Amino acid sequence: MGKSTGFLEYNREVPQDRAPLERIKDFKEFHLELPEDTQRIQGARCMDCGVPYCHSGIMLAGGASGCPLHNLIPEWNDLIYHGLWQEAINRLLKTNNFPEFTGRVCPAPCEGACTAGLNQPQITIKNNECAIIDRAFKEGWITANPPKKRTDKKVAIVGSGPAGLACADELNKAGHSVTVYERADRIGGLLMYGIPNMKLDKNEVIQRRVDLMKAEGISFVTNTEVGKDYPVAALEADYDAIVLCGGATKPRDLPVEGRNLAGVDFAINFLSANTKSLLDSNLKDGNYTSAKDKHVVIIGGGDTGTDCVATSIRHGCKDVIQLEIMPKPPVARTASNPWPEWPKTYKLDYGQEEAAAIYGADPRQYCTTTKKIVGDAAGHVKEIQTVEIEWVPDETGRMTMKEITGTEKTHPADLVLLAMGFLGPDDQLIDQLGLDRDPRSNVKADDHSYQTNVAKVFTAGDMRRGQSLVVWAIHEGREAARACHEYLKTV
Template structure:
């Protein structure tokens, strides 16, 4: 516990962001940083709440409550308040291999379940988390820690996103020889190709990957298992295989005109920009550009929001983001969205704030359904037709959309970006190994066990649970490592 009355004596503060009109001209992270004194004051707001829901990591009513990796939040809040930064870092690394990632990109369900949030504003947990790990790097406290001995067991990890990296890190700690395979030209998976640099600059990913290399993990890029190397060959060469492929098969929009030129999956758009930026600072021109175009983003989630931010930096003529859900209330609905559920309230994300600064209004259109695309005589997209809808859930839990008569609208559009989620993992390895899948085409492996129907093969992260948060991927990567270690050695000391 920090100060008994800290949550009453001090107001919540979060770091200021760089001016939206300035930051749309570059690709750097948009957050500023708080002083040590400010951070210690925010740590003082963490109360003696008896049961700290912030690190429970529960799922219910389709929301997340608390931290999925069970971060010891009250402990390191207290240590920051007392100025014991190195001890705070040690507590943070006990549960989270990569706090520099979650401190930047996690939506912070821990803050949604903070007990202080019952009567006021929650503790500034996410900001303190990032500050602890960055202080650790700055002070030289984060150093390679290779295992003292090797077990002689070899493990292949397929996929280098947050689940794969967490699994590799933990298995290496246990003394196993780990090789990570990545089909892209850079390590990081979603962390590198998927999350724009405005939210996560890639030197942050490289910094951690270099540490993992120094600890003894081998990384193989530009290698797709199932194509460049047969999945069956991995089973012959390694004692265990962890599949952390992600859920990268994009859901398509199957409506009239969807084959027109100018319609792209959101991840193709984002990844082309990220790769071009990392390769040549966008000078090679190999990316899908939104410059001087009317852009429509179909999908109201984080991926769609990242498309808005990217289009603004390209210099789009206009940008609008469509979502089928209704506009969230200004305040938490205590009847339908009670604490400690993640609060569903209206906010401006970074990209929406930027679009409002550039064009004068929130770019989002709520409760709207795309009906058809229309092209010109050359097959180029020129307009998009929509209608307003009412959405409700029927008795079987299905989403039902009812169109509202008289709300049809036509939008001029040159570039449409489809960000309506993912259907599941790509099937190459699944089909080769004849892995069992669930009703959503994810690899079937029980949570907490992670074993597939094939001996030696484990699955974790989005490939098992479906599209989810980075923090859940880290959770599953850590847990699958524990199960693999137990499988290989008969017992485990991994947490």
């Protein structure tokens, strides 16, 4: 490292976001940029630690520790400190196909495992990564680079989320002819319709990358659901290999009285329709569920719930609360959550920050579960009944919920959004292909071959491992491409 004492001399500094009361007026990205000199200093804080856990990419205590892509983080931190931006993007692209995605929406398990984070603020790894790729696009360093030689092999990839795109990119680089099938009208999967535009701009970021991949020779087919619009038998006959990257798209439901009332919906439906209407007509076509002037209740405290908070606020909701069944996390790591595990600490994310700016407080209500959803005479939701819970060990030591008597509450609700995660992939294509599943209903394939029980059919991403991070999906897509390429060399 060129500045081995940088972590002692410089403080962590991230760019300011647009002010909450300003950014809620639109759906534009809200992150700003640091000046180049300041960004270079942040690269200097990387401390040349003997064992850089930041790119370990291992699972500890059920969460990712370090980058699953094994990004060579200390190397490009050092390169930007020295102002060698073009060398930095070359190094970054060796391990990450889409840093412009991860630099915006990845929760940064790399930073959770940063050695500096043992006793001071960790290095701004995620922001450094985003700065490298954004500069590379601005400088014109990112250009189409189609393979110089093609093989005679054809590969179909089903699903255009981060796993499918990464797999397509790698197989195309190997010279194979790749076609990506997407049932939606735009490429990107959950990147396109599951993440709001203010976190990840669809035209300036996602479509820019898709256009680049098209220029490199990848074919994209939209509005086509394999197994419905395109028969499985034709797919198997037309391609030498098939990689399934359909994601874990089956949302977890809430089995309580009143679930089927009008005004109760899955968060993914709410977010997807909003983004599609935004892109189609700037929300003028009305083809989305508006939260304007409504009491909004979001059930689920994760990132999807946060996105629903932020979207509802931009619609002009009357108020919004977010129900979280788990306890409020501590401000700092506890003894049971040591470094380099992912830090399970309290964070005020962008949606909660915006709610706090408007309503004066974090909208999350912790240790709260839903008892009943109540409707009006017309069959539309009007209120939701909750109770507070505590987590206590049962006779085996497993933590279980216990309701706290006297904590029952009734909240007005015109719109209830279920943001409780996903259970697994859709069944139709899996059943038609006759694929084996694991105990969690995901498509069964091991961590090395990525091959299913059906000849020439591979799988990757959330469809194989279950709901996970964008960075894991890219890792899976890359690894499945490697396995598929090895298979194609033998047939």
